[in-house]
Amino acid sequence: MEKIIAGIITIGDELLIGQVIDTNSAWMAQELNKNGIWVGHRLAVGDVREDIWQALDIEFRRASIILITGGLGPTADDITKPLLCDYFGGKMVVSQEALDNVKKIFERLQRPMIARNLQQAEVPDNCTVIPNHRGTAPGMWFEKEGRIFVSMPGVPHEMKGMMTDSVIPTLKKFFKLPFIAHRTLLTAGIGESFLADHIAAFEEALPPSIKLAYLPNYGMVRLRLTIHGEDPVALEALLQQQFDTLKGLVSEWMATDEDISLQEAIGRMLKTRGKTLGTAESCTGGHIAHLITTIPGSSDYYKGSVVSYDNEVKKKVLHVSPETLTTNGAVSEPTVEEMAKGALDLLDTDFVIATSGIMGPGGGSPEKPVGTVWVAVGNHQKIITQKFAFRFDRQRNIELAATNALNLLRKFIPSVD
Amino acid sequence: MEKIIAGIITIGDELLIGQVIDTNSAWMAQELNKNGIWVGHRLAVGDVREDIWQALDIEFRRASIILITGGLGPTADDITKPLLCDYFGGKMVVSQEALDNVKKIFERLQRPMIARNLQQAEVPDNCTVIPNHRGTAPGMWFEKEGRIFVSMPGVPHEMKGMMTDSVIPTLKKFFKLPFIAHRTLLTAGIGESFLADHIAAFEEALPPSIKLAYLPNYGMVRLRLTIHGEDPVALEALLQQQFDTLKGLVSEWMATDEDISLQEAIGRMLKTRGKTLGTAESCTGGHIAHLITTIPGSSDYYKGSVVSYDNEVKKKVLHVSPETLTTNGAVSEPTVEEMAKGALDLLDTDFVIATSGIMGPGGGSPEKPVGTVWVAVGNHQKIITQKFAFRFDRQRNIELAATNALNLLRKFIPSVD
Numbered sequence: 141m142e143k144i145i146a147g148i149i150t151i152g153d154e155l156l157i158g159q160v161i162d163t164n165s166a167w168m169a170q171e172l173n174k175n176g177i178w179v180g181h182r183l184a185v186g187d188v189r190e191d192i193w194q195a196l197d198i199e200f201r202r203a204s205i206i207l208i209t210g211g212l213g214p215t216a217d218d219i220t221k222p223l224l225c226d227y228f229g230g231k232m233v234v235s236q237e238a239l240d241n242v243k244k245i246f247e248r249l250q251r252p253m254i255a256r257n258l259q260q261a262e263v264p265d266n267c268t269v270i271p272n273h274r275g276t277a278p279g280m281w282f283e284k285e286g287r288i289f290v291s292m293p294g295v296p297h298e299m300k301g302m303m304t305d306s307v308i309p310t311l312k313k314f315f316k317l318p319f320i321a322h323r324t325l326l327t328a329g330i331g332e333s334f335l336a337d338h339i340a341a342f343e344e345a346l347p348p349s350i351k352l353a354y355l356p357n358y359g360m361v362r363l364r365l366t367i368h369g370e371d372p373v374a375l376e377a378l379l380q381q382q383f384d385t386l387k388g389l390v391s392e393w394m395a396t397d398e399d400i401s402l403q404e405a406i407g408r409m410l411k412t413r414g415k416t417l418g419t420a421e422s423c424t425g426g427h428i429a430h431l432i433t434t435i436p437g438s439s440d441y442y443k444g445s446v447v448s449y450d451n452e453v454k455k456k457v458l459h460v461s462p463e464t465l466t467t468n469g470a471v472s473e474p475t476v477e478e479m480a481k482g483a484l485d486l487l488d489t490d491f492v493i494a495t496s497g498i499m500g501p502g503g504g505s506p507e508k509p510v511g512t513v514w515v516a517v518g519n520h521q522k523i524i525t526q527k528f529a530f531r532f533d534r535q536r537n538i539e540l541a542a543t544n545a546l547n548l549l550r551k552f553i554p555s556v557d
Numbered sequence: 558m559e560k561i562i563a564g565i566i567t568i569g570d571e572l573l574i575g576q577v578i579d580t581n582s583a584w585m586a587q588e589l590n591k592n593g594i595w596v597g598h599r600l601a602v603g604d605v606r607e608d609i610w611q612a613l614d615i616e617f618r619r620a621s622i623i624l625i626t627g628g629l630g631p632t633a634d635d636i637t638k639p640l641l642c643d644y645f646g647g648k649m650v651v652s653q654e655a656l657d658n659v660k661k662i663f664e665r666l667q668r669p670m671i672a673r674n675l676q677q678a679e680v681p682d683n684c685t686v687i688p689n690h691r692g693t694a695p696g697m698w699f700e701k702e703g704r705i706f707v708s709m710p711g712v713p714h715e716m717k718g719m720m721t722d723s724v725i726p727t728l729k730k731f732f733k734l735p736f737i738a739h740r741t742l743l744t745a746g747i748g749e750s751f752l753a754d755h756i757a758a759f760e761e762a763l764p765p766s767i768k769l770a771y772l773p774n775y776g777m778v779r780l781r782l783t784i785h786g787e788d789p790v791a792l793e794a795l796l797q798q799q800f801d802t803l804k805g806l807v808s809e810w811m812a813t814d815e816d817i818s819l820q821e822a823i824g825r826m827l828k829t830r831g832k833t834l835g836t837a838e839s840c841t842g843g844h845i846a847h848l849i850t851t852i853p854g855s856s857d858y859y860k861g862s863v864v865s866y867d868n869e870v871k872k873k874v875l876h877v878s879p880e881t882l883t884t885n886g887a888v889s890e891p892t893v894e895e896m897a898k899g900a901l902d903l904l905d906t907d908f909v910i911a912t913s914g915i916m917g918p919g920g921g922s923p924e925k926p927v928g929t930v931w932v933a934v935g936n937h938q939k940i941i942t943q944k945f946a947f948r949f950d951r952q953r954n955i956e957l958a959a960t961n962a963l964n965l966l967r968k969f970i971p972s973v974d
Contacts, residue, residue: 158588169573180602181573184598351570430842444867444874445866446862538850
């Protein structure tokens with residue numbers, strides 16, 4: 141079966157001066173992928189007629205499906221629509237459907253319409269209008285020599301509505317799409333090259349229909365197997381078999397066998413066991429609490445944190461003894477142990493994470509350089525500690541300290557079952 | 558003066574299946590822009606030899622500077638380096654400088670090196686090695702017919718280090734770049750379109766050498782004036798004059814007249830006054846503490862936070878009365894007031910921020926829908942509150958609640974001087 145290749149073109153100066161981060165492309169790629177369409181390339185261009193025209197030409201030559209976002213709003217810098225009209229050799233007409241939509245939206249908002257808004261109902265006569273249920277700019281579907289060009293607004297929730305309601309279902313009718321499936325697992329505590337060495341034989345022996353990808357991030361490495369072809373049942377079975385082999389090979393470092401984050405994996409472990417968690421953070425300054433609480437439903441198992449940035453807070457709230465702090469310093473094994481115990485009692489939870497370290501750029505010393513972090517995790521019966529030495533900037537040291545602390549807890553929880 | 562055009566090529570399958578969002582491109586575009594280099598287009602391609610080659614060809618024809626990220630890690634799916642070697646007609650050799658760097662990193666980590674790591678020191682003999690102080694993959698600088706091609710790893714902090722330490726300074730020597738200067742101010746509490754209406758006359762009357770950009774982010778809008786041309790002294794004077802006018806126009810909403818974050822502005826306000834801050838966070842789950850502690854030196858004024866995610870923690874640690882919680886619920890004005898008072902006493906600080914809300918997707922009700930947030934800020938003499946209604950997803954609601962809470966404090970501090 142022929143692989144169906146898509147190209148994504150995003151239009152807008154804001155993408156080229158770094159004003160906005162393009163999140164649309166990743167979302168669109170995910171949706172296309174799920175449906176067996178392979179995104180071959182992405183292009184971003186500014187609000188410049190020749191650049192947009194060239195981008196269309198480039199994708200025309202190499203893709204069967206070209207998704208275009210941006211350049212359709214009501215303001216003056218939008219030149220995409222007339223350009224598409226010219227590119228496909230049509231002329232602008234008023235779409236009654238699009239006009240009714242614009243009127244309906246302004247009625248609902250109880251706002252007066254201006255000429256600029258009415259113009260949004262004008263479309264090239266050689267496109268099929270894609271209804272926009274979430275905004276005033278209509279989408280446009282063009283066909284040219286067997287290629288599909290779809291133009292959508294850049295506003296993420298408008299684009300997503302159109303993709304889900306219209307574009308994907310229509311593409312599925314238009315093309316005979318292959319079956320595609322992924323399996324992802326997350327490892328922690330092993331570097332990318334060691335992991336690659338460890339599974340080199342497995343990788344080499346993979347059937348040609350399966351591709352392995354390494355996706356490193358914050359001291360963790362995600363491994364992804366992808367299969368595509370024609371027979372869903374056979375492919376799923378083959379993929380699962382290879383995934384099971386991979387899981388066995390990396391079990392020592394596997395944080396989760398799903399495409400989820402460490403904090404989500406910990407959340408599931410706690411929920412399954414009916415246990416609760418609290419944290420006592422010094423150097424991570426609330427970042428662990430933040431990561432945990434980004435997960436919907438985390439209030440079921442996460443009770444809270446004492447961010448004891450100041451030593452007075454460590455003493456007064458967490459009852460770390462003044463002697464411990466004087467003798468060992470705030471960044472020390474005895475201090476994180478006492479922080480952990482203090483938090484377990486104060487927050488009344490089953491498990492705890494405590495951190496104390498020097499994140500930089502200042503505050504380091506020869507004995508305790510910037511990047512030195514002590515972590516404690518445990519429960520009421522047992523507390524374990526680990527010392528880390530990070531060597532990055534403040535932001536990344538904080539992120540790594542948080543991730544490694546979460547990973548230490550991830551290993552601790554099943555060890556005390 | 559000729560406009561210097563750059564193109565950005567990002568390499569990696571992970572960008573085409575939507576597994577990661579490309580944040581590198583936006584950062585690189587910002588850095589290039591600051592230095593008078595215009596990003597004309599961006600291309601993303603997978604780990605496919607022909608596609609990378611074609612991307613290089615496309616940018617060769619239309620850009621003077623081509624920045625490439627990704628595809629340089631130690632694992633097998635990386636094909637970029639040999640391809641670049643072929644593209645520029647070189648052969649692979651071991652770079653002593655890159656080898657020393659790899660060895661140094663492994664010594665510091667006290668980990669054994671494997672063959673795969675040593676391979677990272679191999680580079681095409683027709684490139685100049687760009688040192689990587691933050692990782693093992695060297696950067697590579699190629700020149701071809703007056704164009705500069707720079708290849709960097711995709712790991713954001715490694716790429717950023719190379720850009721700042723080597724690439725930008727070298728580009729500034731290589732090209733005659735125009736003089737470019739920016740002035741940025743941050744507004745909070747006013748929407749982009751209202752702001753645009755308010756300063757429409759100012760914008761229209763701007764001299765042609767000055768460009769105004771609206772940079773909205775998390776409920777705040779950054780306004781940036783950019784000037785470019787040849788005479789630094791005259792341009793600086795003109796820019797400052799216009800910036801002063803703009804500051805006068807938006808003074809009501811101006812959080813800071815520098816290109817710094819809200820938390821940094823608050824840090825400066827506290828430091829100047831010799832005052833301290835503590836926080837009590839429920840719905841923001843530690844995110845405010847995290848934002849504050851990302852600022853180096855924040856331990857001078859920030860004492861800590863009680864993340865009272867669970868109501869028991871609100872009662873036990875912050876002494877919110879059980880009656881208040883029963884009568885009004887956790888998401889209420891009386892609760893955030895009591896949280897603020899409790900945190901002021903417990904953490905013994907001059908100022909406080911407290912938050913309580915429903916971030917979604919679950920937990921909403923007709924009276925308190927998802928996105929309802931109560932914020933309190935104050936000192937020992939006075940506490941003020943404000944209710945917010947956000948309407949986004951969990952992640953963005955958390956970010957908006959944190960930003961708006963910080964902004965409330967930013968306005969409160971000078972009001973009690």
